[in-house]
Amino acid sequence: MDRCLPPLELASAVPGIAWPALPGPSGAALLAILFQLEQTQWWPAERLRLAQRRQLAALLAHARDHVPFWRGRLPQDWPDPADEAAWEATWQAVPILRREDIQAAEASEALLADALPPGHGEYREIFTSGSTGRPIRAVRSQLWELVWSAFTIRDHLWHRRDLAGTLAVIRESGAGKAMYPEGDTADGWGFSSAALFETGRLVSLNVTTPVAQQLDWLVRRDPDYLLSHPSILARLATASREAGLRLPRLRQVVAISETLRPEARAAIEAAWGVPVVDVYSSREAGYLALQCPDHPHFHIQSEGLRLEVVDEDGQPCAPGETGRVLVTPLHNLAMPLIRYDIGDAAEAGAPCPCGRGLPVLRRILGRRQNMLRLPNGERRWPLLSSSDIGALLAAAPPVLQHQVIQTAADRLHVRLAVARPLGPAEEEAVAAWARAKFGEAFAVAVQAMPELPRTAAGKFEDFVCQVAEDAEAGSGSGGLA
Structure with missing residues (x-):
């Protein structure tokens, strides 16, 4: 497979310097993370797990000392991260954090840290979509958002997107924005790339727009890349095929937010003749897993979080087994979520033949509630x-x-x-x-x-x-x- 990346233009933040570009402080930090991610994806699984335990040790110490909710819930003494068996045994004894625990702690803010270490920036508040019935409030740090940006760019790089192209997005938007017939237009692909790369246009349309109007808008915008929910993409692909309309510049489709069923992937790829790339993420925990560049399964983003697939007894699932998904973001010290049950089920996978040491999810099945x-x-x-x-x-x-x-x-x-x-x-x-x-x-x-x-x-x-x-x-x- 051709692994050549399209040309990437770095954005210079230093007046009087156009080339070679010199990014500003946030861009330089982002570039440092990306440099490490390029190396760590190829580490053996054992080395990844050790590095992850070292970061978890720092997260757990901070949570125990600065987050009221976790005081008394976490052991005072942890084994050395190098002692994997002892460390994992202690980890398995940590109670699973449930959605209702977060909701119960909202009023008292017991899950919020009373202080952040230097360099983590300010607190940032977001709300989940509430697909399980009631949204939850989550708080993250500016540093965590920088890590989010790094994984966004990793996804672009893994799937060799030309950042100079036009990205079309159909998803929820603020009132009055991105409405048919023109939608909204921005000069870049968003905050994740703005600090580092020169990118093409971002065109967006509200997800509530009727499918016929979405297709009309899409044909007029003629993007290089299209990002939306699988259900929207499948309807658009069917409408496009039935109308005999093509998207001549389209190179790739990106599916987000919903479970991408195999039949939907096949229908979209057949209608437009381009690959579909799936992304597994959540607003409160960030990027969970990205589709492998060479295979349809997913690589857990172990540099950003610990993701466990466990059975009903809380024991790790072996490859081929299905269980519930627990996540622990490694770098959000503002509101540590430790062994958080996000309500999803997934199938654990075997090591990937691509050579990356990042663990594999073979399938994401969706919300256990459903x-x-x-x-x-x-x-x-x-x-x-x-x-x-x-x-x-x-x-x-x-x-x-x-x-x-x-x-x-x-x-x-x-x-x-x-x-x-x-x-x-x-x-x-x-x-x-x-x-x-x-x-x-x-x-x-x-x-x-x-x-x-x-x-x-x-x-x-x-x-x-x-x-x-x-x-x-x-x-x-x-x-x-």
Whole structure:
């Protein structure tokens, strides 16, 4: 595979110096991190784990001394980071941090550090999207944002993007911004690259724009790169194919915020003839894993966080096993999140043949909250294969997009975005499809509409479970539906 990078133009911050460029203080710090990331990605796994434990030791000492929530919850004495077995045994004894713990600590600010070490900058407040029901408030430092920028640029470099090109973004935006027909235009790709690189234009459109208008805007803007949610990208790809419209300059598509299903990736790549690159991140924890430049699986960004995939007993999952995702950002001393359960499930992977020592996630399955609950209490992942999608379209050809909502232990509500109203026979065929896929014991209601609603953050889930945990009949297993 061609590993040659496109030409990169550094931005000079020193008056009178155009070339070679000299970045300002933040750009120089960013360049220092990127230089190290270029080396550390090739380190053996053992060396990465040791370096990570050294940084975790610093984070834990700070949390114990400066964060009220963690006082008394963390051991006073930790083994030497070089003693992996003893260190890991102590680490496994740290209680898992849950979303409700963060919410309970918000009023008292018990999770906030009373001071930051020199060089970490100011506190910065953000809110998560609230896709699990209620947003949480997170606080991070300026230094943490610098690390965020480094991983943003790593993703650009790994996937050999030409930063001089035009990047089109369709996602949530502030009121009055990025509205159709023109959207919004900025001179650079955003704060992550502004301190270091000269980049092309960033054009953006609000995610709430109807698909037909999104496609019209996209064709007029004719970008080199397109970034959006997988559900938006899949709808755009279908609309583009059906209208016979091409994006002649498009080189790559980047999927964010939602789980990218294999069938959506295949449809997008087939429609536009360009690769799709997936990004796994969260607002409160940053970049979790980036797609390998040479394979469809993901590399955990171990220089920025510790990510664990654990089973129901809290034990590490082996390659091929599925478990819940725990994250510990390494550099956010403003609000340390230690062994934070972000609510997702993923499949651990084997070491990558690309040679990088960074651990692998083979698949990201999505939010555990949205697992299917069967009437007998069993839980399954409601994954739809290409043949499942084909069967749905055969049952109701006008379907443009689908969403299945489990409203009770024995009830499903199938919502469909359609090109025309469905007939009674088509509705019954969809209900039969749902029972065949998810279980004959379910009562199925079918609702057709022009567009399916999104969350306030513009996200979309193809399966939503509204059944409370205490409504389940038992714990069950975690198979695939």
